[in-house]
Amino acid sequence: MNIINDLKLQYRIGGMTTKLIFWNIILFVIPALVFGMLKLFKIDIDYHNYIALSNNYATLLVKPWTLISYSFFHIGFFHLLFNVLVLNFVGKLFTTFFTQKQLLSLYLLGGILGGILYIISYTFLPLLANENALLIGASGSIMAILVATATYQPEMEVRLLFLGSIKLVYLAIGLFLLDLINLSIENTGGHLAHIGGALFGFVYIKSIQNGTDLGSGLTSFLDWCVTLFSPRKAKPFKKVHRNPKTSISSKPQSKIVVKDKAQQQIDEILDKISKSGYDSLTTAEKEFLFQAGK
Structure with missing residues (x-):
């Protein structure tokens, strides 16, 4: 052999x-x-x-x-x-x-x-x-x-x-x-x-x-x-469903900034998934997405 x-x-x-x-x-x-x-x-x-x-x-x-x-x-x-x-x-x-x-x-x-x-x-x-x-x-x-x-x-x-x-x-x-x-x-x-x-x-x-x-x-x-x-490779999913953005409420400005940054990071991670698949995420990105989902 x-x-x-x-x-x-x-x-x-x-x-x-x-x-x-x-x-x-x-x-x-x-x-x-x-x-x-x-x-x-x-x-x-x-x-x-x-x-x-x-x-x-x-x-x-x-x-x-x-x-x-x-x-x-x-x-x-x-x-x-x-x-x-x-x-x-x-x-x-x-x-x-x-x-x-x-x-x-x-x-x-x-x-x-x-x-x-x-x-x-x-x-x-x-x-x-x-x-x-x-x-x-x-x-x-x-x-x-x-x-x-x-x-x-x-x-x-x-x-x-x-x-x-x-x-x-x-x-x-x-x-x-x-x-x-x-x-x-x-x-x-x-x-x-x-x-x-x-x-x-x-x-x-x-x-x-x-x-x-x-x-x-x-x-x-x-x-x-x-x-x-040759066998076709499975393509990563491209369609990403996002939750509609909530209207900005009258909360303190500091909290609004934090929320916008978090949403922006989530959007960037979702875009990365749509282009390259979930496996392309780093460990930190996967952990962040998991916490955000909770």
């Missing part, structure tokens, strides 16, 4: 990079366990057909969610491990300069644009036209984040194992060229998604530098969704 509580705490206090890593791991582990157990009962369900992106645009019309879901699932442990390690690296670099919400919108839009390029390429390129393939993995989204960060801070140096210090822009260009070189050799769909994500990451930063955030609409939509499904 301590491990579960620690993981919950890490998720709660972690940034968007941590949350994305959690989502990717959870969406790999749970289906693997569930459908792996079903195989023991000779129930073999290939859930990848429901979450992976097909190269056939007609399938996308039937399963539109796959344009997003494919970038949160992985086909094997090492596929997942490599992607979350790179995501942890580039996500923290990106949020050094941009917000957590911008990271999420870039992750989603990078995956979407990578998926669109993948479908278009399989539809119109003669080499790929007759193939049936499925795309799965977060690589396109991660490539978008890497290229976006490199576009914004090209001179930043990062230290890599076996390579030492290298400028971020050279790392991004090197990976982009590797995708182009391997495009017709192996994992064509994956490389197409990388290229689409990289191109969007570049355009995303250039648009921000020109004063336009391409992810602002998606961010607003996600905020609306969160507000729609």
Whole structure:
């Protein structure tokens, strides 16, 4: 139970990079366990057909969610491990300069644009036209984040194992060229998604530098969704019933002044309750109101 509580705490206090890593791991582990157990009962369900992106645009019309879901699932442990390690690296670099919400919108839009390029390429390129393939993995989204960060801070140096210090822009260009070189050799769909994500990451930063955030609409939509499904907080009562003020009687002036001050303090406390609720009162104010009520 301590491990579960620690993981919950890490998720709660972690940034968007941590949350994305959690989502990717959870969406790999749970289906693997569930459908792996079903195989023991000779129930073999290939859930990848429901979450992976097909190269056939007609399938996308039937399963539109796959344009997003494919970038949160992985086909094997090492596929997942490599992607979350790179995501942890580039996500923290990106949020050094941009917000957590911008990271999420870039992750989603990078995956979407990578998926669109993948479908278009399989539809119109003669080499790929007759193939049936499925795309799965977060690589396109991660490539978008890497290229976006490199576009914004090209001179930043990062230290890599076996390579030492290298400028971020050279790392991004090197990976982009590797995708182009391997495009017709192996994992064509994956490389197409990388290229689409990289191109969007570049355009995303250039648009921000020109004063336009391409992810602002998606961010607003996600905020609306969160507000729609989150429980509404109880609002403090606003209508306050006050006793009508009594007319000033012919009593000594000193008593009238004392009464006016007391009434004024009561009015101020009631106004505070109407704006912020009873719990906003101090102990002294609550005691005064109690005595005045008596």
